Amino acid sequence: LTNLDLSYNNIGVDGAREIANSLKVNTTLTNINLYGNEIGVDGAREIANAKLVMLKVNTTLTNIDLSGNKIGDDGAREIANALKVNTTLTNINLSGNELGYIGVQEIANVLKVNTSLTTINLSDNFIRVDGAMQMPFRQHHINQY
Numbered sequence: 072l073t074n075l076d077l078s079y080n081n082i083g084v085d086g087a088r089e090i091a092n093s094l095k096v097n098t099t100l101t102n103i104n105l106y107g108n109e110i111g112v113d114g115a116r117e118i119a120n121a122k123l124v125m126l127k128v129n130t131t132l133t134n135i136d137l138s139g140n141k142i143g144d145d146g147a148r149e150i151a152n153a154l155k156v157n158t159t160l161t162n163i164n165l166s167g168n169e170l171g172y173i174g175v176q177e178i179a180n181v182l183k184v185n186t187s188l189t190t191i192n193l194s195d196n197f198i199r200v201d202g203a204m205q206m207p208f209r210q211h212h213i214n215q216y
Contacts, residue, residue, distance in 0.1 A: 072099055078106035078136070087114030091121030094132065101131050106164075107139040115146030119153035136164040138192065147174030154181045154188065162190040170196040 082090070087110040094100070110118070115137065142150070147170050154160065165178070175198045178191065 074102040075100055076104040077108065078104050080108055082108045082110065082114075084110060084113040084117060086110070088117040091117045094121055098131055102134040103132065104136040105140065106136050110137070110140045110142065112143055112146040112149070114140065115142040116149045119149035130159045133159055134162040135160060138164045138166040138168065138195075140168055142168045142170075144171055144174035144177070148177045151177035151181045154178075154185050157185065158187050161187055163188065164192040165196070166192045167195040170198065172197075172199065 077086075077090070080086070082105070086108065087105070090103070090105070094103075105118075108114070118135075118137070137150070140146075142165070146168065147165065150163075150165070154163070168174075170178075170193065175193060175196070178193070182188065182191075
């Protein structure tokens, strides 16, 4: 299994925790879609914390879609902390997550140290001009309409 689409399954925090735990030992999954699952800040924390642990074991996940999960700025901070040490993810979708200036600032800080990310989708958030100005536009493709 290399692709898993669990979009719109209302998995919530508990489901995010179970998926995060399974990612620690999975060696084949490269793409996971968790779009629209209402994981919120706590679910983002579960995914982020598992990513920190699983990096020692799982280096296959390259794409993750966390769009439409209402993670907000606090969830973005959790994801950003995990991305600072991640070297395998190339694409992350954080669209429609109610990110504001603080959340996008956290993601922007990641881009200063993470060299594997090539695409970040930040569309349909509350970034505004101040948030957009935080993004270091180097080799990354950033979608923030």
